[in-house]
Amino acid sequence: MVGIVSIGMHIPTYRLRRDDIANAWGVRSLGGERTVASHDEDSLTMAVNAAFDCMSRRNEEVNGLFFATTTSPYKEKQAAATIATALDLPEESYTADITGSRRSATTAIKLAASMVESGSAKNVIVTAADCRLGTPQSELEQRFGDAGTAIMVGDSNPIATIVGSYSVFEEFFDLWRLEGDTFVRSWEERFTTTEGYVRVVQRAVSQFAKKYGLTPKDFSKVIFCGPDPRSQVRLAKGLGFDSDTQLQDNLFNTIGDVGTSAPLLMLAAALEKAKAGDKILVANYGDGSDFFILEVTESISEVQDKQRMERHLARKIYTKYERYLSWRDLLPVDFPRRPESQVPSVTCRWRERRRILPLYGVKCRQCGTVQYPPQRICITCGAKDDFEDYKFSDKKARIFTYATDHLTPTKAPPAVNTVIEFEGGGRMICELTDCDPTKIKIGMLVEMTFRKLREFTYMHDYFWKARPVEI
């Protein structure tokens, strides 16, 4: 039966206290904190890192990938192709971007499930990430958070099967952006909640439950994603769910509203605590509503990681509001007077795509020396063109040496560069991200993370950086 084979997440390391935002403007704080994608992250990089986490938990053949987002870094160009390349998926995999709606992730799951059911794909990754901007000083600015989540949809021993699904659409304006808009627009909230979210979802859940002959008490958890946190409680109560025990925490106080990623992130949290036989209702909302009934299987015990969300929530560095504004290009900043970076050549990037996106180096067949970047002549034994490919993106490494750099322009000064030594061999000179520069030590364990290396106005310079496993 088709279901969820694996689930992975990427929660940015940086946090912004809502009080700090509110204090900057003298407005009311919504309390708690929200996640902030770093200056070197966007929806695409978070989607890659979430998918990587997802795939690393189950070793299954993947031949499809959907990228769900409302904030693709490209207006024209498929981001899923970049993501699939970074994940090193087979060339004949089916890839698509499902964009523009907060229902994109659940839309993608439905498509993925259909592909698996029809036999046209074995396992399909749905990776959803968002990085939305609320206008400075607005409530949306405080509400939104940034995150990526990925699930593998397939029929190979799923941890939860999809036992039912249902969708309705409804033309409605609550949150939207027009061509050229930087910030999310909204209509008056009492109207959009009452006549939009609550009415649409309530009616649809009733019809859906009736169709499957289920009542509220049949579900161990319900996942309600909506435009604002308070209405979820109202909705649950209105439908007869116990908001204390059945309603899945929307992570508003710790992460924020993460857009397309929200239903998957809440599902990941629910599955951490779930046991075989549990039924979970997922209700997603945006221009209508998508519903899934999931039933947790015995396989959950094999992969369940009960502390995962806690670990992610504990891994955090608070950033300042000004810095957040500069990271989102909302506040121009001055850089050290250094020569401008050369813009990358598309031709060179294409030629070197395997070393860049899936992070392949080489291993000498003669002497076994692992080398990055790939070479024609072995540095150790001098053998010519006698190498096998060697992938680094999934390897952990340790810092051999490092230094900070107060001259190289970055939106998170100082830049930190390291020489890292991979477990299993090979070295790389690598930027270190998501770190406290004062706490770096020789020997520190690091993992690879997909990032934007530099900021260019005409293209994105995606590459890998290292980050401390523990901060």
Added chain:
Amino acid sequence: MGIKDKVAIVGMGCTRFGELWDKSVEDLVVEATYEAFEDAGIESKDIQAAWLGTVQSGLTGISLSRPLKFQYIPVTRVENMCCTGSEALRAAAYAVAAGAYDLVLAVGVEKLKDTGWTGVQSANIVGESSIGIAGAKPEYSPPEMFARLAVRYFDRYGIDTDEGKRFLAKIVVKNHHNGTLNNKAHYQREVTEEEVVNAPIIAYPLGILDSCGVSDGAAAAIVTRADMAKNFRNDPIYIKALAISTGAYQQLRQDYDYTHIEENVRASRMAYEEAGIGDPRKEIDIAEVHDCFSIHEMIIYEDLGWSPRGRAKEDIEAGTFTLKGELPVNTDGGLKCFGHPLGASGLRMMYEVYKQLQGKAGPRQVKNPQLGLTHNLGGVVPGAAIASCFIVGH
């Protein structure tokens, strides 16, 4: 084999180094070259061929022939990053040694201060995988590259960072002191150890005073056959060795320790062999080395075979490399006080050694030196560098 005693330097010139806002590349070339002409007692028309070393302040030999109005003689521009000035001298010396010419000119020039940037521009290379414009490689500044060596060096030899910064500061204090005795230096002021260790961090653990300056300058040398040298002057300086070592990309190797630079070691050993030097610490009387960052000078003491590995600090404490020490290093103030106009530095170093060997170094004169050494290091450090090590003497 080798070039020992086959060619001699019979004239040298060097401009003042600094932020020369009112001077162009042409001005610097003319000033350095005409000082060298005067020193050798020759005229422009006597020069049979010339080499210009510049990294980013000129293209082709025309950048030299045009300001000097050379009358259609062969002129070639050479580039080898921070070794560029030395490379111009090497080309000139080999051409004379080969018998192609009797009297040639080597000039090095760089103007870094017209760009409006701090520091040096990175190379514009197209199509090369490791250094090219594929992107997807981290950006870092020169001090960061050398700071990585400092972190590892301190760790390897159990030196805590504060203590390590003190050793580095002593090198900086020494070079600044020497610079006060030189009216051609960019910086001519003393600094204290406290100032150095408390200077703002530029690339942890290095502070701003651990870094050399950025400046404009030019230097020139007139080279002739050894057997003709005394036709020009009584005290020509003879070339004993011209060694260059170019890296194989050692950062790929997992056994590379990041506490030495192999190119430095190789270039110096080649030079010692060519010059017939068995004990460099004893036999070399004065050295100008590439102190772009203080940690590099510390590592050079070991790479060039003067201090045992891990024990440069003992020689720093003992004052071995001060003006009055056993082996005075960077007697003119070094890159620290001259800054590093890439194409000019190698010849500026040779200018100091040349003057010292002739006993004309004024207040910073070392007593009766017989053999002097110049050393440069450039490129992607550490990992894919180029080092030069030249030895000259009576």
